[in-house]
Amino acid sequence: MDVGAVAAALEEARFDARQASRYEDLADDLRGPAELVEWERIAALLAAAGPGAVYDPDVDDVVQAELAADAAAPADAAAAADAAAAAAQEAELREAMRIAARADELQALRDPGTLDQIEPRHHGDEAVRDELTRRAGAYMQPDVDAWLARPLAAHRGHYADPATREGAAGLLHPPVLAHAALLAALTQLVACADVDQLPFAARLAIADSEDAGELAAFLTRAITPGSRA
Template structure:
């Protein structure tokens, strides 16, 4: 497309815009003004040159195409992540029904899956899933073997789960042969008052830390 052809297209767009303005149902249509503005831009781009318009060399068009591609890729990634979460939630639910959830190690992203299970339950807290995650975090099982995953958990898990994990971790250090199954009160304390449970865990940690004063 040459400058002359672009100018002719611009005039045509202006004529269409004037015609549309006379019709109430078309007056607020955003496509007309957008098309008019684009023809004006292309005409200006070619003004004073003998160049032929090429979308491949139009940085504005290429930027828009790149943005569209990035948005499409982001939507695809979101869809894949939603499908992964749903599939993992189905898996954990099946393990719960089989009574083998406690024997399963958590995976990266299970914190979000926990929220999905809660959503499916209408917002009710999934106590067994919370206890499972707390125990895994306290014992550093699954992806919680990685210090970075344990650090990230502080921003992903709810305060009662974190407080429960902290209590379990310190109590199993205080009593060497203690089993988490012997400590159901830790979950009740964390659920009742997670802040107080955190403070208790910190206090007990001081008691068993060499060189500290309880």
């Protein structure tokens, strides 16, 4: 483009900018002002180059830098995606290793029957229950389920946190939740009841978790002031 063509384009951009300033709906349009600034920059380049100068985007450092940035953007995005995927995979591996180590710790206590010496204390112990189940090749793990249900009912260990208890509802299996709900209701109903001394609640939850849950809900309504059983 020669000086005349650039001057014509600059004048058109100025005209568009004046028109846009008259309308509220065009006041926030950033494209017009940006085009005006760019044409002013190009006109200044030609003026500095002297008579007979012609604008060539191939030798415009600003344009070439923008093109290079645009070309690099997909590669940068791909690299960022790869890095994010690698980080996610590493985090998943670390979590799997943590679960395996915790499962080993609990199994070492299960073997001599001393699991009750500790209580759930880590976010993710629900996943450890699933790992122990996988290792045993059986769905039911009564001792581990009771180990989780009793602290959940009594709000002990990391289940002292309300948000953790709420999250457990989506992580634990129905028999565990029914067991915990029944224990919580029974200990409210009988002042001297202890969640660690009610083994029949576990048997009810294992036999029929749905009925056990309904019984827990009924007892809770019965002992809650203002509720109708």
